[in-house]
Amino acid sequence: MDTNAVIEIIIEALKKVNNPRFFKTERGYQGRFACAMYEVMDNKGIFPDDAILEEEYQKRLNEHGTGQRPDLIVHIPTEISGLANTSKNNFVVFAFKKNATLKKAGEDFYKLDVMFKELEYPLGIFINIGTLHTHIDKYRGNYKERLHFFSVVMKNVELKIVHAFFKNAQIEKQNISG
Numbered sequence: 001m002d003t004n005a006v007i008e009i010i011i012e013a014l015k016k017v018n019n020p021r022f023f024k025t026e027r028g029y030q031g032r033f034a035c036a037m038y039e040v041m042d043n044k045g046i047f048p049d050d051a052i053l054e055e056e057y058q059k060r061l062n063e064h065g066t067g068q069r070p071d072l073i074v075h076i077p078t079e080i081s082g083l084a085n086t087s088k089n090n091f092v093v094f095a096f097k098k099n100a101t102l103k104k105a106g107e108d109f110y111k112l113d114v115m116f117k118e119l120e121y122p123l124g125i126f127i128n129i130g131t132l133h134t135h136i137d138k139y140r141g142n143y144k145e146r147l148h149f150f151s152v153v154m155k156n157v158e159l160k161i162v163h164a165f166f167k168n169a170q171i172e173k174q175n176i177s178g
Contacts, residue, residue: 001091003123005046007148007163010092010125013037014152014161015178023154026098029129030055030071033096041074047091051076070115071096087120094125105135113141122146129153136164136171144169 016036022029038053053074076089093115095108105128112124124147128134134149141147144166151162159178164171 001122002046005044006092006123009040009044009046010037010148010150011161011163011176013040014127014150015159015176016040017152018154018159018178020154020157023130023152026096026129029098029127029152030094030096033127034072037072047074048076048089051089051091070094070111073121087118090119090121092123092125093119093121094127096127096129098129099131100128100133100135102135102138105138109135109139109141109147112147113143116141116143116146123148125150127152132160132162134162134164134173136166136173 013033013036016039017029017032019032022032034053034055041047041053051074053072055072070093072094073090074092093112095112097104097108100108105126108126112126115121116124124143126134126147126149128151130153132151132153134151136149139147147165149164153160161176161178163174163176166172
């Protein structure tokens with residue numbers, strides 16, 4: 001999987017969430033982002049044709065090693081792939097928070113780390129809605145190179161996006177206009 005290409009389509013999808021209404025709730029934002037992401041995914045051909053985007057798919061402890069319900073995932077379900085190993089064909093796991101406090105962001109970072117460890121997701125995305133704080137400086141997990149942090153805010157009908165990530169153990173940030 002080409003991580004840079006995936007990040008590009010995520011940014012493209014983030015730019016499509018440009019109605020102030022969707023910034024009022026986490027679920028509203030997540031739903032609109034999922035629609036935008038599907039549209040962009042289908043047009044780019046980055047993931048295999050049988051990869052799907054699923055919202056809040058319940059993981060089962062006995063099958064997945066965790067009982068989490070991630071906000072959004074891109075994967076090929078085992079019933080489609082025919083593989084019994086649930087740690088294969090996982091591409092991206094998302095966590096969304098509305099105005100995340102440090103505590104809430106930390107809880108999502110922990111959940112993303114579990115998904116990296118148990119299900120071998122190569123890429124995790126944390127999206128903080130309604131603020132420009134990514135909380136990247138608070139991440140203390142073991143998967144810095146797999147995790148990308150976004151913050152999105154709509155101010156005076158102007159969309160602002162911050163993308164933060166670790167590169168060679170250093171924090172990099174990009175400001176993106178919608």
